[in-house]
Amino acid sequence: MEKVLLKKDLNSWAGKLGSYDIYAPFKSGDVWGYELMENQAEITLDYPNTAIPPKKILFPQREVLFEFEATQEGGMEIREVLPDDTPKIIFGVRSCDARGLAKLGKISQGGIEDVYFTRRRNQTVIAGLACHNPPSPYCFCTSVGGSPHSLEGMDILMTDLGDAYYLESVTEEGVKLMGSAEGIVTDPDDKQKADKEKIHSDSEKKILLDISDMEKINEALSEIFDTGLWDRESLSCLRCGICTFSCPVCHCFDVNDEIIRTHPLKGKRVRTWDNCQFPDFTMHSSGHNPRSDKASRLRQRVMHKFRYFNENCEEFLCTGCGRCIEKCPVGIDIVEVLEKAKTYEK
Amino acid sequence: MKMEEKFEPKIVAFLCKWCSSAGSDLAGVSRLKYPPNVVPITVMCSGSVSPNYIFSAFKKGADGVLVSGCHPGDCHYMKGNYYARRRITLVKELLDFIGIEPQRFHMSWVSAAEGAKFTEIISDFVKELEPLGPQNKLRSNL
Amino acid sequence: MVTLEELKDNCRQILKEGKVKYIIGYKRKNGQYMTVPAFLDRIEEVDHLVWDPSCIYNLVRYLRDEKMRKEKEKEPDTRPVGVIVKGCDSRAVNILIQENYITRDDVYIIGVSCEKSGIVDEKKLTKKFAGKDIRKLDFAGNGKIQVTCGTKNSVVPAEEILADRCIECTIPTPIVFDVLFGEKTDREVPDPFKTIKELESFDTTRKWEFWKEEMDKCIRCYACRSVCPMCYCDECVADSISLAVKPDTTAEEKAHKIRWVEKSPVISENFNYHLIRAMHLAGRCVDCGECDRVCPVDIPLRYLNRKMEKESLDHFGYTAGMEPEKPTLVSCFREDDPEEFIL
Numbered sequence: 134m135e136k137v138l139l140k141k142d143l144n145s146w147a148g149k150l151g152s153y154d155i156y157a158p159f160k161s162g163d164v165w166g167y168e169l170m171e172n173q174a175e176i177t178l179d180y181p182n183t184a185i186p187p188k189k190i191l192f193p194q195r196e197v198l199f200e201f202e203a204t205q206e207g208g209m210e211i212r213e214v215l216p217d218d219t220p221k222i223i224f225g226v227r228s229c230d231a232r233g234l235a236k237l238g239k240i241s242q243g244g245i246e247d248v249y250f251t252r253r254r255n256q257t258v259i260a261g262l263a264c265h266n267p268p269s270p271y272c273f274c275t276s277v278g279g280s281p282h283s284l285e286g287m288d289i290l291m292t293d294l295g296d297a298y299y300l301e302s303v304t305e306e307g308v309k310l311m312g313s314a315e316g317i318v319t320d321p322d323d324k325q326k327a328d329k330e331k332i333h334s335d336s337e338k339k340i341l342l343d344i345s346d347m348e349k350i351n352e353a354l355s356e357i358f359d360t361g362l363w364d365r366e367s368l369s370c371l372r373c374g375i376c377t378f379s380c381p382v383c384h385c386f387d388v389n390d391e392i393i394r395t396h397p398l399k400g401k402r403v404r405t406w407d408n409c410q411f412p413d414f415t416m417h418s419s420g421h422n423p424r425s426d427k428a429s430r431l432r433q434r435v436m437h438k439f440r441y442f443n444e445n446c447e448e449f450l451c452t453g454c455g456r457c458i459e460k461c462p463v464g465i466d467i468v469e470v471l472e473k474a475k476t477y478e479k
Numbered sequence: 480m481k482m483e484e485k486f487e488p489k490i491v492a493f494l495c496k497w498c499s500s501a502g503s504d505l506a507g508v509s510r511l512k513y514p515p516n517v518v519p520i521t522v523m524c525s526g527s528v529s530p531n532y533i534f535s536a537f538k539k540g541a542d543g544v545l546v547s548g549c550h551p552g553d554c555h556y557m558k559g560n561y562y563a564r565r566r567i568t569l570v571k572e573l574l575d576f577i578g579i580e581p582q583r584f585h586m587s588w589v590s591a592a593e594g595a596k597f598t599e600i601i602s603d604f605v606k607e608l609e610p611l612g613p614q615n616k617l618r619s620n621l
Numbered sequence: 622m623v624t625l626e627e628l629k630d631n632c633r634q635i636l637k638e639g640k641v642k643y644i645i646g647y648k649r650k651n652g653q654y655m656t657v658p659a660f661l662d663r664i665e666e667v668d669h670l671v672w673d674p675s676c677i678y679n680l681v682r683y684l685r686d687e688k689m690r691k692e693k694e695k696e697p698d699t700r701p702v703g704v705i706v707k708g709c710d711s712r713a714v715n716i717l718i719q720e721n722y723i724t725r726d727d728v729y730i731i732g733v734s735c736e737k738s739g740i741v742d743e744k745k746l747t748k749k750f751a752g753k754d755i756r757k758l759d760f761a762g763n764g765k766i767q768v769t770c771g772t773k774n775s776v777v778p779a780e781e782i783l784a785d786r787c788i789e790c791t792i793p794t795p796i797v798f799d800v801l802f803g804e805k806t807d808r809e810v811p812d813p814f815k816t817i818k819e820l821e822s823f824d825t826t827r828k829w830e831f832w833k834e835e836m837d838k839c840i841r842c843y844a845c846r847s848v849c850p851m852c853y854c855d856e857c858v859a860d861s862i863s864l865a866v867k868p869d870t871t872a873e874e875k876a877h878k879i880r881w882v883e884k885s886p887v888i889s890e891n892f893n894y895h896l897i898r899a900m901h902l903a904g905r906c907v908d909c910g911e912c913d914r915v916c917p918v919d920i921p922l923r924y925l926n927r928k929m930e931k932e933s934l935d936h937f938g939y940t941a942g943m944e945p946e947k948p949t950l951v952s953c954f955r956e957d958d959p960e961e962f963i964l
Contacts, residue, residue: 161838162919163744184917185840194840195885369658371682374842375917391621391883398873401621405884411843413860427686462848462915463678464650464657530900531858531881534893551956561954564963565937569903569951571962572932573896573925576821578829587964600964616829619889 134302134311136318137325138291143298146314147173150222153258156190157224158183167223178225178291178298181268182454186230186381187223188237191253194378196404198249198388203397214401216253222310225291226261228283229274229454233381234259235286236450240384249404258306261287264336271455273342273468279452281336292329299329342455342468346475353475354440362477363428366470369463370427374408376457376465377434382450385409409433435470488542488608490517490601493532495525495560498549498590505594513598514605517545524548525586526559530570533584537617543583543608545600550588560588582607583614622762623733623803625672628705631731631800632667635703641729644703645683647676654755654769655743658683672705672733672802674741674758674766677784679909680704681713681850684723688853701729708735709786711795712907712942713850718797719945722853732798736806737764738779739787742914746782786910786923789813796943814931820924832892838918839891841884845912845922846898851905858882859894895925903929904950907942 138146147155147170158180159168165183167190170176197214204210226234238254241247263282264272274280284290288307292299299321302308311318321329344350377383387407392400407414410430416422424430442450451467458466494500500521506513518541522528525548536544546567548560567586575581585604589597635641648659648669655675660683661667681704691697706714711732717723738760746755746768753770761767766783767776780788787793791813794805812818823831843859846852858881882894906926913923933939936959939950947953 164838164917164919166918195887368660368686369683371844371847371915373844373847373915374840375844375915378840378842379917387884389884391885392880393619393621403885405886408842411860460917462844462911464655466651469651531897534896535881538889538893551960558954561956561958562951564958564960565954566900566951568936568959568962569900569929569932573899573903573929576828576925576928577832577892577896578823578825578827580825585964586962603964616833617889617892620887621883621885621889 134300134308135321135326136300136311136314137294137321138298138300138314138318140296140298142317143178144173144176146317147176147224149313150310152220154219154221155224156187156221176224178262178293180225182227182230182456184456184460185379186233186454186456187226187259188230188233188381188384190221190223191234191257192237192250192384194406196249198402198404200399200401201390202399205397209398216249218252218256221253221257222260223257224260224262226259226287227264227268227454228261228281228285228287228290229272229279229452230381231259231261231286232274232279232283232452233286233454236382236448236452237384238286239446258288258310259286260289260291260307260310263290263292263333265293265332265339266336267340267455269455269459270341271458271466271468272340272453273344273455274453275337275340276342276344276347276468277449277451277453278347280333281340282333292332294325294328294332297325299325342453344468344471347449350439350471350475351443353477354436357474357477358432358436360477362473363432366465366473367427367431370410370431370465371463372410372412372427372430373462374406374410375460375462376467377408377410378406379456379460381452381454381456382438383408385414409437431465431470435467435474438467439471486609486612488516488605488611488613489540490543490545490604490608491536491541492517492519492545492547492601493522493525493528494519494589495548495555496521496523497555498553499525499547499587499597501591502547502589502593502597505591506597507594509594511594511598513601516605516608517601524554524556524559525563526554526556526561528563528567530566533570534617537579537583537614538619540614540618542611542614543585543604545585545587545604547587547589547597547600550590553590579614579616580611582611622736622760623672625670628672628731628733628802629667629670631802632661632670632703633664635729636661636664636667640700641703642698642700644705644731645680646703646705646731647671647678647680654757674738674760674779674782676705676707677740677743677914679707679710679713679848679850679911681706681710681717682848682911684714684717684728685850685853688723688727701727703729703731705731705733706795706798707733707740707909708793708795709790709907709909710850711797712792713909715797715942715945716851716905716907716949717853719942719947719949730795730798730800732795732801732803734795734801734803734806735787735790735793736760736762736803737793737808738766739783739790739793741766741782742784745784749777749782784910784914785816786908786913789815789927790908797945814927817924817928817931820928833888835920836888836891836895838920839886839895840918841886841891841894842917844915844917848911848915849902850909850911851902851907852898854901858897895920895922899925899929902926904933904939905941906930 157176241250385407438450554560643662647656650657757769759767
């Protein structure tokens with residue numbers, strides 16, 4: 134289904150979606166983030182991209198898995214906690230982030246199902262937004278199989294035509310959601326169709342970064358596992374968590390018990406984001422850490438994204454959003470690392 | 480008719496073993512009366528009270544925190560209370576800076592002979608805390 | 622003014638003489654006007670060395686990596702490491718020496734004076750020159766910075782684009798160095814603690830609302846801790862990795878281990894982490910402002926540390942990193958330390 138929605142009607146459409154929790158980009162200070170919108174009038178889609186990707190809505194940084202409480206008989210009572218099933222809409226998701234959600238979806242289905250993620254994803258409609266201009270000078274979505282208007286992971290793709298949005302439904306959910314805009318939206322005319330096509334093709338050309346020979350990256354990486362490249366490239370790494378916490382596909386987590394009361398024991402088992410760059414990541418209980426230095430941690434990050442996941446699923450675990458490059462406090466650039474990896478001579 | 484339940488503040492008091500804790504004991508054996516709102520935790524020296532303890536007490540739901548040691552010059556370890564004084568000055572300023580009511584955190588010198596002073600400090604502390612209501616700012620929201 | 626060529630010559634010289642293992646400095650970020658940390662171990666690489674207002678990093682942080690590396694090696698190269706330091710950075714070196722983390726012989730200090738200027742705040746810069754193609758920044762002397770956009774040069778007063786910490790900085794010249802470039806200068810700042818005093822003037826509720834909103838944003842990426850030259854603890858209380866969990870460790874045992882801060886990014890835990898960090902940096906923070914710069918969600922972390930700096934000065938007359946031979950702020954006392962607040 135394809136429709137056109139006037140920009141001024143976006144808020145009244147959102148007003149019709151009362152049964153949904155609406156998430157949209159929101160600026161606080163200088164930082165954009167996805168926030169639960171209390172007031173539909175505040176929804177704006179005029180934004181570059183958020184600092185933290187929308188994965189935080191479907192895969193929150195803290196998730197309570199279950200609660201436990203010691204019983205008087207000496208046993209332990211366990212109560213499962215599942216995410217609430219309020220339907221959600223996320224407005225304005227960029228193509229890279231939607232692809233990230235699609236990849237996370239695939240991961241959540243691999244092996245043991247991640248019921249928390251799936252449950253939320255099934256309740257969520259993604260109304261994404263195609264890019265006119267790359268939101269960041271470090272965007273490289275076209276190099277990793279995406280595009281500024283990719284449909285992957287979207288339910289609806291919106292394209293900004295200036296005074297209106299061009300809506301394309303991608304899934305059944307999308308069709309259903311667009312149905313709710315009945316009366317506000319109109320059918321697109323030929324000019325609008327052509328405009329949209331032009332915006333899409335133009336936007337691709339505006340991506341500045343381009344990594345060539347990505348199909349060879351797997352081979353290149355497999356040859357440099359044990360080389361000095363990683364020592365060299367990780368010299369300035371601070372071992373902080375910005376790159377992975379701001380990544381739309383990084384999904385490593387840690388599970389901890391949070392104790393609320395010790396006598397009698399009561400607490401929660403929670404899952405929180407973890408990060409391969411932290412020194413205690415993969416720390417064994419013996420105190421040994423198989424990835425004990427920055428070099429091996431940086432290598433793990435690059436290898437996981439461009440080699441291991443590629444070998445298992447035949448796609449990259451990277452959507453080219455450029456956040457890790459833009460946000461890195463010391464200017465470590467994953468594109469640069471890949472370029473160096475390709476040409477590295479032992 | 481249901482009576483409005485009166486707010487009973489909970490005070491966590493870190494008392495040094497040699498003076499303040501003995502002072503509180505003296506208050507007890509002298510049968511001095513003071514409010515039962517205080518949870519005393521005996522530590523070896525006021526100098527051993529890490530700021531972690533204080534933040535943790537607030538996180539675990541204390542409405543007020545007291546650190547009490549020997550008078551200057553009387554420390555069993557010669558100078559532990561001097562170190563504590565410096566550190567606590569900073570903690571007090573920091574807590575005030577982030578918007579915790581200054582009445583919620585105190586330090587005192589109570590010697591083993593000052594049972595009466597101890598009861599006075601606790602009674603005053605409780606009186607100060609009552610109008611503030613429960614401390615929910617730093618309380619754990621896990 | 623610092624002459625870059627002289628600085629480079631000195632670096633080449635000490636590398637050639639084998640005086641240092643390598644030099645930690647600044648180089649241009651690929652095709653951009655900003656810099657990244659550079660680790661120069663060959664003489665040719667010194668060509669890439671840069672010193673201009675885009676040298677935002679406190680490179681002293683990398684001495685921690687060097688120490689860890691050295692500890693792992695069987696026969697470590699014991700030559701010193703060269704490090705380029707600004708005024709604030711040099712005080713950080715002093716503290717590491719004061720706390721016996723490193724010795725003076727472990728490091729060859731190449732001081733550069735910020736003089737009347739300092740380093741830029743990238744956000745202020747890009748806001749002021751929005752839409753312009755910034756190519757290069759240069760010190761223009763006399764408290765001015767030259768910004769090259771395209772082929773056009775414009776000279777602006779430094780305060781307009783300087784990082785907040787540089788505007789409030791009173792010690793622009795390195796305190797400790799083996800060699801110093803640029804002039805020793807003092808800086809008159811009318812009120813170095815102006816922002817802090819403003820925050821202090823808020824009433825309790827407003828203070829709390831301010832910090833609550835800020836702490837709510839924290840995602841606990843620990844970039845603040847990671848970038849800090851003073852945060853060198855092998856094990857941070859925020860990590861609690863010492864809890865060895867064996868197959869037979871029971872839930873009760875786990876529950877009774879002390880965990881000061883949980884990993885969950887909720888307000889109480891975020892506060893706990895940042896308060897502990899502020900306390901641990903009291904009398905140690907040199908206000909290099911790195912924590913503030915790196916925060917991906919823009920929490921003004923500098924204010925917490927700056928407040929502690931103000932209190933150490935007001936109550937104890939102590940400024941961090943000035944006298945490495947004297948004891949640190951909280952490892953000493955005076956009998957007449959203020960105690961009006963004590964009951």
